[in-house]
Amino acid sequence: MGRQLLILLGGDPNQTESSKLLLDDGDLRTLYESLVLTRVVDQACTDLQQSGELGFYISAMPAAASSAGAAIALEDGDWLFPSYRDLGAYLARGGQLEDLLAQVWGVEGDLVRGRQLPGQGGLPDGRFVPPSGTVGASISQAAGVAHGMQLRQAPNVAMAIFGRGAMDQGSFLTGLATSVRHQAPAIFLCRTRGTERPTALQRAAGLGLETALVDGSDCLAVAQTVATARRRALAGEGPVFIEAVLEPESAERDPARRFRGFVEHRGLWDAQREEDFNRRSESRVLDAIETVRGRPPLSSATMLEDVWAQSPWMLQEQSTRLRGGADD
């Protein structure tokens, strides 16, 4: 694929257009809207964390462009193991605003039932596996899912997104090496600063993966690269490792800004839409926050559920204790 840094946004939109886009207009518009919505939700949650209403919240920035960009290039049936800043991917993969905020507030409607830190929710069917609290753990799991897809001959890929901190974990080595050994349809996206030595790309290339380097704040370059990797993996050509470089200045709070000129140039967006969508997003987010604020907290009885498929006797006893009764 390429060891030259791929940048599609920021130059002449005509030139960008000439690159063979693998995303259709619907995807491009969804990507733009996901980025705007991500910015609005993230800003609201960050503000509420600073004001003290939310005890904990990890900002989705500066990962949002690479997050939504990667997710939009996936198809139904593809699996995503996200990192802990992947709000953009959550929305781009069809996550609902109220579900997301119910998880952040830890109230009824939280799909992961209060088990994850705020912002670390999940979606079923591989759309968004709730991120692990341990760095890099999902890399070998993604290799396992990809192997399963091979065995089932499913036309799908498994993708893991992680940060540079995961590169020294054992799961990085085994996940990448296992997927190479099976030529499994896996895509690994690592966010870096571009200054690590050895670089992420050097490590992955050394393990035999096809590699690509992209500007991680260029959502289109990320989407295009993931879509290319996806085609390659499905053609049986093996896993792909993508290094998405996040420059320090890319920590800006508007991941959509760079993309707007492109979608406008393609006639998918204009000033009026921008104004309408911004206003609607802000009111949707405020409404959803009001909704989840009004919801009851999660019942403490759920604390002992989903540990095993069926509750064994110890948990049945302990659930009596939890309700204030005697243990036995």
Next chain:
Amino acid sequence: MTELTMAEALNRTLREEMAADDRVLLLGEEIADLGGIFGVTAGLAEEFGTDRVVDLAISEGGAIGTAAGLAMYGMRPVVEIQFADFIWAGAEQLFNEVARMRYRSGGMYSCPMVVRVPYGVGGGLTQSQSPEAHFAHVPGLIVAAPADATDAAGLMRAAIRSDDPVIFLEPKRSYRQPAPVEDDAVVSLGIARLRREGADLTLVTYGSTVPQAMAAAELSAEKGIQVDVLDLRTLAPFDIGALLGSIAKTGRAVVVSEAPRCGGFASEIGATLAEKAIMHLEAPVERVTGYDAPVAPAHENDYLPDAAAIATAIERVANF
């Protein structure tokens, strides 16, 4: 009914489950070409191909992490760890990921898989651990510990069909011991087996120390002490009904395990009896265990609780 060694019984059960369910696949180090370090997977790669009998690199974390992904995707992986002592390299995946996947995802994802773990004294300083208490301490894992070919076959079938991750502890000194194996027998997880009946004392054990416990029961019988030998077979969750039922009858208990004493699973049984059966107890519960020391290859026989030591404890508790 066929007489098979435990290794043969496991091999046959894996073969039958793989034939019946194409979601079942095996992962491990040298399990295809070599047939696994104890020969449990011998011949299966020839029969099912290396897509389903997968040799992995030497990385327990990689094996368990890969299996976790396969399980989440709907497959039923069975992972072979060569020796229990090696599993700690995979503990992060096992404890933080596999065991909690159902919980952390609110039930959206789960990791139904079997991790086969040869365990117990025999082999060396890093080939002799009995780590069952560590696993039984982790919510979300099921811990099975069969003692012989009969139960290994039946429990393996249940473990593969379980919707939860199962740590399957295989007592490696029993791999070559024969026992009758019934076709298609399933031993439900969580159900103990009363291997011998007696009214005077309950001898509780599981897995690798069942043979010594049976021999000790025989020695005690010669001295007129008749014991129930309760083989737990599953440690998490263990069969509380069978345990309390036997104690209600005998009022006395000795618990046998070859793991180190401090914080061991024998202690969990002792504590449970103190909490739930104190009104039945006529004597202190005694543990016969390994030592709070590693297992030195030069001293394996000294380390293991033997029938004489168990019989001495039985006599002490019976005559208290």
